[in-house]
Amino acid sequence: MSSYYEASARERLQNLLDPGSFQEFLPPSARAQSPHLLQLETPAAFDDGVIVGTATLGGAKVLAAAQEGGFMGGAVGEVHGAKIVGLLERALDERPAAVLLLVESGGVRLHEANAGLIAVSEIMRAVLALRSAGVPVFVLDGGQFGCFGGMGIVARLCDAVIISEEGRLGLSGPEVIETTCGVEEFDSRDRALVWRTVGGKHRYLLGEAKEIVADDIAAFRAAALALLDAKPDLSLDALAAEHEALGRRIERFGSAADATDIWRAMGLENPEKIPVLEADDFRAATAGRRL
Amino acid sequence: MEKLTYEFQGGTFSRPKNEAKLVGVVGSGNLEVLIEPADLQGRCVVEVLTAARGFGAIWQAVIADFFARYPLADARVSINDVGATPAVVSLRLDQAAEDFLGDAQ
Amino acid sequence: MRDWSQQQRNRQARLDRAAAHTSGKVVAAQDIGALLEAVIEPGDRVCLEGNNQKQADFLAKALAALDPARAHDLHMVQSVLALPEHIDVFERGVASKLDFSFSGPQAGRLAKLVSANRIAVGAIHTYLELFGRYFIDLTPRVSLVCAQAADRDGNLFTGPNTEDTPVIVEATAFKSGIVIAQVNEIVDKLPRVDIPGGWVDFVVQSPKPHYIEPLFTRDPAQISEIQVLMAMMAIKGIYAPYEVQSLNHGIGFDTAAIELILPTYADSLGLKGKICGNWALNPHPALIPAIEAGFVESVHSFGSELGMEAYIRARPDVFFTGPDGSMRSNRAMCQAAGHYACDMFIGSTLQVDLYGNSSTATLGRIAGFGGAPNMGSDARGRRHASTAWLKAGREAREGRMAKGRIMPRGQKLVVQMVETFREHMAPAFVEKLDAWELAETANMDLPPVMIYGEDVTHILTEEGIANLLLCRNDEEREQAIRGVAGYTPVGLARDKRLVENLRDRGVIQRPEDLGVDKRLATRDLLAARSMKDLVRASGGLYDPPKRFRNW
Numbered sequence: 001m002s003s004y005y006e007a008s009a010r011e012r013l014q015n016l017l018d019p020g021s022f023q024e025f026l027p028p029s030a031r032a033q034s035p036h037l038l039q040l041e042t043p044a045a046f047d048d049g050v051i052v053g054t055a056t057l058g059g060a061k062v063l064a065a066a067q068e069g070g071f072m073g074g075a076v077g078e079v080h081g082a083k084i085v086g087l088l089e090r091a092l093d094e095r096p097a098a099v100l101l102l103v104e105s106g107g108v109r110l111h112e113a114n115a116g117l118i119a120v121s122e123i124m125r126a127v128l129a130l131r132s133a134g135v136p137v138f139v140l141d142g143g144q145f146g147c148f149g150g151m152g153i154v155a156r157l158c159d160a161v162i163i164s165e166e167g168r169l170g171l172s173g174p175e176v177i178e179t180t181c182g183v184e185e186f187d188s189r190d191r192a193l194v195w196r197t198v199g200g201k202h203r204y205l206l207g208e209a210k211e212i213v214a215d216d217i218a219a220f221r222a223a224a225l226a227l228l229d230a231k232p233d234l235s236l237d238a239l240a241a242e243h244e245a246l247g248r249r250i251e252r253f254g255s256a257a258d259a260t261d262i263w264r265a266m267g268l269e270n271p272e273k274i275p276v277l278e279a280d281d282f283r284a285a286t287a288g289r290r291l
Numbered sequence: 292m293e294k295l296t297y298e299f300q301g302g303t304f305s306r307p308k309n310e311a312k313l314v315g316v317v318g319s320g321n322l323e324v325l326i327e328p329a330d331l332q333g334r335c336v337v338e339v340l341t342a343a344r345g346f347g348a349i350w351q352a353v354i355a356d357f358f359a360r361y362p363l364a365d366a367r368v369s370i371n372d373v374g375a376t377p378a379v380v381s382l383r384l385d386q387a388a389e390d391f392l393g394d395a396q
Numbered sequence: 397m398r399d400w401s402q403q404q405r406n407r408q409a410r411l412d413r414a415a416a417h418t419s420g421k422v423v424a425a426q427d428i429g430a431l432l433e434a435v436i437e438p439g440d441r442v443c444l445e446g447n448n449q450k451q452a453d454f455l456a457k458a459l460a461a462l463d464p465a466r467a468h469d470l471h472m473v474q475s476v477l478a479l480p481e482h483i484d485v486f487e488r489g490v491a492s493k494l495d496f497s498f499s500g501p502q503a504g505r506l507a508k509l510v511s512a513n514r515i516a517v518g519a520i521h522t523y524l525e526l527f528g529r530y531f532i533d534l535t536p537r538v539s540l541v542c543a544q545a546a547d548r549d550g551n552l553f554t555g556p557n558t559e560d561t562p563v564i565v566e567a568t569a570f571k572s573g574i575v576i577a578q579v580n581e582i583v584d585k586l587p588r589v590d591i592p593g594g595w596v597d598f599v600v601q602s603p604k605p606h607y608i609e610p611l612f613t614r615d616p617a618q619i620s621e622i623q624v625l626m627a628m629m630a631i632k633g634i635y636a637p638y639e640v641q642s643l644n645h646g647i648g649f650d651t652a653a654i655e656l657i658l659p660t661y662a663d664s665l666g667l668k669g670k671i672c673g674n675w676a677l678n679p680h681p682a683l684i685p686a687i688e689a690g691f692v693e694s695v696h697s698f699g700s701e702l703g704m705e706a707y708i709r710a711r712p713d714v715f716f717t718g719p720d721g722s723m724r725s726n727r728a729m730c731q732a733a734g735h736y737a738c739d740m741f742i743g744s745t746l747q748v749d750l751y752g753n754s755s756t757a758t759l760g761r762i763a764g765f766g767g768a769p770n771m772g773s774d775a776r777g778r779r780h781a782s783t784a785w786l787k788a789g790r791e792a793r794e795g796r797m798a799k800g801r802i803m804p805r806g807q808k809l810v811v812q813m814v815e816t817f818r819e820h821m822a823p824a825f826v827e828k829l830d831a832w833e834l835a836e837t838a839n840m841d842l843p844p845v846m847i848y849g850e851d852v853t854h855i856l857t858e859e860g861i862a863n864l865l866l867c868r869n870d871e872e873r874e875q876a877i878r879g880v881a882g883y884t885p886v887g888l889a890r891d892k893r894l895v896e897n898l899r900d901r902g903v904i905q906r907p908e909d910l911g912v913d914k915r916l917a918t919r920d921l922l923a924a925r926s927m928k929d930l931v932r933a934s935g936g937l938y939d940p941p942k943r944f945r946n947w
Contacts, residue, residue: 006617006925008316028325029311041292043342043373045317046325070316165947192942199947275947276936320819343821349883376817377883378622378858385914 002217004142005166009051009066012102015217016140016224017055017064024053025090026083034077036112045071048079052087057100058225063091066102069145074105076150077112081119088126091135097228099130099137101158106173107149120150127157131234136160138227140220141167141209146198148173159232160210162223163200165279169208170198196259196275201282205263206249207291214279249291266290295339295347297354302335302364304392312390315383322372322380324387329367341372353377354384361388403572410435410574411597421550421593422582423600428458431598433466435574436538441471442491443536443564447727448476448500448611448766449699450557452542454578454602456481459540464489471495473534475523475560475727476766477502478609486515495534496764497521503761510762510838520844523767524731527560530567539568539575542606545586546579550593553586556700556708556723557608561591563728569595580605587720610702610941612678614652616924622815622858625907625917627653630742630813631662633861633910634854635671638784638809642674644734644771646743650813652682654742659689659923661916676734676771679704679715679723681940685923685933687714696733697725698767707937727767734771739784740809741771742856745846746818747826750874750886752849752864754812755831762838765846772847774808781806788853791865807865810847811854816882823884824857825877849873855880859887860906867903879904 002015013022026032028046037044049071054063065084067074076084084101091099108116127137137158141147146168147155155161155169163169172180174188174197187193196202204212210227213219256262263271266289277285311327329336337354361384368387372380399405413434417427432455436442444459445452459467460481470491477483477499485491486509495518499506509515521529530536541564544555554561568575576598577591631654634640645651658672672686673693679701686692695715700708700723708715708723718724734741745754756763778785785806793802814824831843855862855877862876871894879895881887898904907914924930927944 003925006919010313027311028313028323029327038292041342043292043317043340043371045323045371046313046369049317068316070318070321190942192945192947195945195947201947275945276931346821348888352883352888374821376622376815376821378815378817379620382621382914389915 001214003215004164004217004220005144005215007217008070009068009102009104012217013051013053013055013064013066016102016221017057017062018059022053022055022064024051025087026052032079032083034079034112036077036115040111042111048077048083049074050080050083052083054096057097057221057228060097060228061094062096062098062100063087063094064100064102067104067151069104069143072109073145074103074143074151075107075109076105076116076119077109078115078119080109081116081123085119085122085126088123088130088137091130092133095133095135099135100140100224101137101154102140103147103151103155104143104145105147105149105151106145107151117150120154123154124157127154131159131232136227136230136232138162138224140224141169142200142215142220143167146170146173156208160227160230161203161208162211162213162220162227163203163209164213164215164220165200165282166215167200168195168198169203174198192275201274202259205266205286205290212279212283219279245291293341293344293347295341295350297337297351299335299337299358299362300333302333302358302362302366304362305333305364306392307365309391309393312387314387314390317371317373319373320375320379322370322375322383324383325369326363326387326391327367327369329365331365331367333364335363335366335368337368337370339370339372341370341374343372343374349377353380357381357384357388360385361392363388366391407572407574410437414598418598420548421596421598422548423598425454425600425603428455428600429461431576432458432462435576436462436467436470438467439469439471440537441473441534443530443539443568444472444474444482445539445541445560445564446474446476446478446482447559447699448478448498449609450542450559451479451607452540452578453479453481453607454600454604455540455542455576460484460488460490462490468492473526473530473536475526476500477506483509492516493518495519495521495526495529497523497526498764498766500763503763507760507762507838520762520764522765522769523727524735524770527563527728530563535571535573536564536568537573539564539573540578541565541575542578543591544579545581545583546577546596546599547583547586547593550577550596550599551586551589552577552579552591552593552596552599553588554590556705556725558590558725559699559727562726565591565595576600578602578606587722588718590724608702610944612647612680612701613703613940613944614649614680614682615927615944616652616656616682616922616929617926619649619653619656619919619922621918623650623653624657624919624921625912625914626650626813626815626856626858627657628661628912628917628921629861629907629910630654630811630856631657631667632665632912633905634809634811634856635662636665636667638739638787640671640740640784640809641782642738643672643740643742644676644738645680646741646768646771648744650744651742652680653922655680655682655686656922656924658686658691660921662691663689676730676738679708681930681938682924684930684938687711688933689923696730697723698727698730699725702941703939706939707934710937731767731770734767735773736775736778738771738808739782740811742811742813743768743772744813746824747829748812748814748824748855748877749826749829749849750877751870752812752852752855752873752877753829753845754847754852755829755843755845757829757831757834757844759830759834759837762834765844768846772810773851774810778806778808784809788865791863796868807853809853810851811856812847812852813856816857816859816884816887823886825881825884825886827886857882860904861910863903863905866901872898872903876903
């Protein structure tokens with residue numbers, strides 16, 4: 001088993017895609033670096049923290065981007081964002097079987113916040129354009145920094161999220177919530193609380209992540225392969241149905257104070273045991289119950 | 292930030308056709324090392340951009356020892372450092388050199 | 397005629413004063429202040445229980461809140477200053493003198509009060525030394541201890557974290573002192589009796605359970621590949637050749653890395669059954685994979701560790717447990733065991749000088765010693781032999797004395813394991829320890845040295861192992877230390893020729909000399925790479941504290 005959580009962005013791409021198939025656009029030697037960070041006396045990475053390129057997955061052509069959480073928490077800066085936008089726009093021309101976004105990001109890079117915010121909005125627009133052109137976009141979320149802020153929104157605009165239990169998905173990160181709303185509202189150091197609120201299992205149960213897998217690059221690969229054949233329904237009816245479902249969700253669970261309450265209300269047995277289950281057992285224990 | 296440059300002559304490991312290789316991550320206590328083939332008249336040039344000022348003497352010693360282990364020729368080694376210790380720097384340099392040289396080493 | 401029972405009569409007077417505030421031995425929480433005022437007299441020597449794990453926190457608060465007009469000039473004797481209240485008693489004028497062992501979290505405040513002459517420090521001790529003095533010249537008049545539960549007769553159940561309670565109560569109760577225990581609950585029947593009720597005068601149920609710090613939990617996710625390399629060197633270069641069977645590990649990620657590669661690397665070297673069988677060690681979660689792999693025969697502990705209760709209960713062949721199934725720890729006993737019955741201590745430090753003296757002292761903080769010096773010193777009173785002890789002794793003596801005139805004797809292995817640079821590029825090797833300056837500014841009798849150079853047998857860094865047993869004079873010793881000090885100023889100032897000479901003689905061994913393949917030094921070698929892996933290895937029995945979870 002090769003841990004997705006532990007791997008670097010490069011290692012994830014190498015082990016996720018067909019061996020030897022990945023061709024990088026703007027590799028480190030191209031030195032497409034952030035011009036802002038160096039001016040601010042902050043070390044900059046040769047690839048600006050994101051790797052983009054083309055590859056095959058099970059023989060099918062895909063384009064892929066992987067954010068490196070180890071560099072500034074995977075935060076989106078100007079060049080970083082432009083590389084992702086460029087990849088998505090290239091997909092519009094090349095029509096690959098899918099685009100894979102290996103997201104690991106705390107949001108927008110504060111050092112170049114305006115450029116980062118614009119980049120995130122451009123990524124959103126490009127994702128929607130691509131989906132409407134019939135090219136599916138899948139998010140893989142299992143890194144140490146989770147998927148938050150602008151990239152959290154991007155993830156929910158995509159066709160599907162594949163998440164591991166260790167993965168996290170949300171808008172504001174736990175520390176931001178604590179700082180803004182107080183430790184009584186959300187204790188970001190209570191890691192059990194953090195994970196049962198924004199972690200992979202809860203996101204899967206709420207239907208925000210389509211698949212949950214073990215922390216294993218091969219498991220992410222298998223889940224991504226399986227999704228290649230799925231044809232998303234982008235009709236107006238489907239959209240209306242989803243909105244209705246979201247409305248029912250807030251009605252049903254809006255007053256719940258803790259994820260455990262929601263799990264209990266879903267009819268899951270021993271909700272307090274949910275966090276310790278392995279991915280396979282968890283899927284079996286929750287089959288037919290999740291949204 | 293501090294920029295340090297070191298040059299070495301007399302290297303014997305020349306790999307003009309090899310691909311550039313990158314190891315490591317620009318994160319706290321870590322660094323990235325990029326090794327590329329370059330036409331440098333046989334020299335090996337090491338460029339370090341480091342967040343920690345005032346450690347030039349240590350870098351000099353670490354890089355010189357690295358060149359003694361891997362006498363690269365016509366190669367450019369570029370480093371982005373965020374306060375990695377010499378142990379981590381040496382480890383990443385060795386990993387990058389082994390990646391770059393490949394099995395033919 | 398001299399009155400030979402003054403202490404007993406004084407004790408009775410205190411109990412008589414206390415009678416107004418109690419019914420039997422049980423005291424209500426809201427009456428604790430009145431009880432303390434009744435039994436404590438000005439100038440008393442008071443022992444407040446608290447180590448780096450469990451804390452008599454409710455009693456500490458009550459003591460700090462006493463009226464200094466009635467309770468003053470107390471002489472505090474205690475293992476650890478951990479809570480703010482431990483310093484508050486001095487700031488508020490309740491206490492004025494202090495004898496202690498360790499002050500980690502309060503080290504900065506302590507230094508300030510000492511330099512302002514608000515605290516007179518008698519001495520800073522090691523644990524065994526302080527416990528020893530409880531029976532000689534620092535016997536407490538009043539002891540404030542903590543336990544998990546009590547019954548109405550004052551019998552105490554300490555639970556797994558027995559820690560310092562037995563030694564404190566014994567010294568106090570049998571010298572006419574007063575023992576007051578805070579407990580989490582008062583029950584009709586205790587699971588087992590750790591302290592007999594006859595030794596306890598009062599029990600009070602604290603409004604909140606006493607605090608326990610999960611001090612020995614190390615998240616494997618934070619172990620670096622350099623630490624894995626050093627762990628490999630430790631096993632191949634020290635554990636294997638000396639066949640180290642009985643040992644103590646210091647607290648830290650360096651030694652956690654060793655624990656986590658026993659089932660992988662050490663096993664691949666065929667060392668199972670040959671090393672690491674018997675431990676004086678807290679129940680480190682990082683040891684779970686090695687226990688499950690069959691490396692570990694026994695573990696005796698100073699204290700317990702939060703979250704390990706169910707796992708320990710399920711492994712009574714390994715851990716010391718009571719008839720009720722839960723663990724019994726005992727700091728004094730385990731310290732004695734670690735000192736006399738272990739072949740090796742290995743631990744980390746902050747600074748090492750050219751003689752091998754090591755210290756964790758930093759300026760502006762009086763941190764003290766704890767138990768490391770008891771573990772990390774040769775037991776001069778040891779007489780039983782073992783392979784490791786004899787080999788270390790032989791290496792130290794051969795060459796120093798003429799053959800045939802050597803009196804055979806063993807020596808404990810004391811290993812200091814340090815990366816040459818710590819965080820923020822602070823060198824671990826220095827010409828002169830900060831302890832010297834601290835001793836001067838804080839008016840100490842001597843520099844606070846954690847492990848004296850004369851006790852250190854090996855220094856292990858990422859650059860290599862220096863075997864100080866094989867050094868024949870001070871110059872060799874200095875160069876052996878410089879020779880593993882990496883790129884620190886101390887290391888860069890080495891005599892290269894002498895260092896190579898020491899390497900030829902095996903005094904210094906590099907990873908390649910040991911046959912350690914650096915390419916294997918990745919986190920993949922760790923038997924557990926995350927807290928979740930530790931839970932898995934325990935079969936779901938280990939229940940880590942919330943702050944260590946990512947599920």
